[in-house]
Amino acid sequence: MTAAQPSFKARAEAALADRTLKLAIDRTTGNAERKRAAALAAFPEFEAARARGKAIKDHVIAHLDHYLEMFARNATASGAQVHWAADDAEARAIVTRICLDAKAKIVTRAKSMLGEEIGLPHALADAGIERVETDLAEHIIQLAGEHPSHIIWPAMHRTREQVADLFREGHNPPPEAEDPATMVQSARRVLREKFLGADIGISGANFLVADTGATCTVTNEGNAELTTTPPRIHIVTAGIEKIVPSTAHAMALLRLLVRSATGGELTQYTTFHCGPRRPGDADGPEEMHIVLVDNGRTKMLADEFREMLRCIRCGACMNHCVVYRQIGGHAYGGTYPGPMGSVLTPVLDGLAGSRDLPHACTMNGRCQEVCPVGIPLPTLLRAWRSRGWREGLEPGAVRAGLGLWARLARRPALYRLASRIGVRVLRLFGRGGWIGSLPLAGGWTGYRDLPRPPGRTFMEQYRADQARKEVRK
Structure with a gap:
């Protein structure tokens, strides 16, 4: 019996710590991006x-x-x-x-x-x-x-x-x-x-x-x-x-x-x-x-992943993916890495064991932009996220957090109040314009800093801007 494979998060963490890997990835994908352009x-x-x-x-x-x-x-x-x-x-x-x-x-x-x-x-x-x-x-x-x-x-x-x-x-x-x-x-x-x-x-x-x-x-x-x-x-x-x-x-x-x-x-x-x-x-x-x-x-012919069958295996989605270019291919754990692999691996290996892959995406849309046959990869990744939610595969903490957010979002007044409190609290963690660590967000701040938010919410800034325009009139 083979040993269980480390989780995606563990593999990604190891890849992020490997500076030689980052050097090799940058050399190859950067060159590929320039040549394609x-x-x-x-x-x-x-x-x-x-x-x-x-x-x-x-x-x-x-x-x-x-x-x-x-x-x-x-x-x-x-x-x-x-x-x-x-x-x-x-x-x-x-x-x-x-x-x-x-x-x-x-x-x-x-x-x-x-x-x-x-x-x-x-x-x-x-x-x-x-x-x-x-x-x-x-x-x-x-x-x-x-x-x-x-x-x-x-x-x-x-x-x-x-x-x-x-x-x-x-x-x-x-x-x-x-x-x-x-x-x-x-x-x-x-x-x-x-x-x-x-x-x-x-x-x-x-x-x-x-x-x-x-x-x-x-x-x-x-x-x-x-x-x-x-x-x-x-x-x-x-x-x-x-x-x-x-x-x-x-x-x-x-x-x-x-x-x-x-x-x-x-x-x-x-x-x-x-x-x-x-x-x-x-x-x-x-x-x-x-x-x-x-x-x-x-099986893919009959479901929402039908468009993935267009793939001609060019690798362009990987070369332009901001996640792949940080962690490389082995971190994905399946045969096919990168955005296309994050769609295909759940098909081949089952969603239960690969649910982290559709979430390993910023949804910036670069993969779809460069795909030579126009596969809507972000849409397909969202489809796997939705299926994971329907099948109860998301961790309890995630479901509870999204449930709390949904309750706030359905109550505009309460949502605005929470937003006003949130941006002001976040500013307390900022140093030199950036937030290097944050309670309950270690998975994010462990590898990147967040910009320190302004002291007001977007809607507060928008209303202030509109008021200035009215004064100018």
Whole structure:
């Protein structure tokens, strides 16, 4: 039995105390934010492209069964074997069975958050199969024994200096220097042998193309191509929401995905895989298996979280989230961190164990503003908060406090009196224009100061301002 995971608040507290983590997050997310801004400035059609992307995803979601059947039919016609998995356990079982039937000893894997979602790394280990992560960042966190902290940059919580330490311990021979180019060469040397010796390659899919039965992978390193081409068997694991009607629709979404994720126009490698090797082909796998995973997605079709199925996994919401940029991805505790993870984790793991995540949001709306397909993330987070309230999951102190506030709010005269008393009492705790500590508010003032309020309420200041305007007349 695994030990219970620390609470979200405990994980967040530990992250806030880690100055090296903050340095690593600032380096990566700050760079991503700047590159995205530059990419959009050079792409005046972005808003029109975003509207089209949203329309594509909404159309697919409305006709998901039709396009999934079309994809399965065309993928099968191309020679691939299509498998359907209702949940994570069934998906793990399908993949491990394919590996065991093939007597696979080494499996290479190109970065796939769906694989993390279904617990595939642990399943392969339990089956006695060596798993080799081939994405450079995933290689780093595999050496560190960690989970991804970001869906685009899994090792963004690690500084270059920390990566150098990991490579010195995990590479034989170790890199000769700590500059990025030398360390990349060291990883390339270690991974090349694994690429050529793997029995099976496992990849995710950024898109599933219904009218051709092809799967699409998008990378900047070429590791997906080396994962999917040399091994005898290629396994694709993908969520059913990754479907698009045609290649043209996939390309339309790629224009949004790449700019939002990395600030580029197109990735270095955009590859469409359509079935196994055919007679006359120079290379490619002998078998191709596609595992289509539901794992709660069909359920989302029927509730208020339907719009989350639009997500194209670009990570922009994380890069611009004021909370994520303070605590990083591991503090969220689930497969998917940040705003999108705070919506998805309760779907995957249940609200009872993840109710803190929808509350870990300032509701500033930045995530919705940058989302390339216009997902109303703050609205969805509020929906989880409302459901938590209806299901009685909020702590008693919170319910009592909100009940007291509601009683005051329904009595305007009493509310105004309490406000007048409150702002004057708060001023007593101020020092130098700020409040550094406050009774019953330690969860807030433990990490940030509150501005000392003025001596009057907003309504008092408003009435005084109106009175001055009348005098001027």
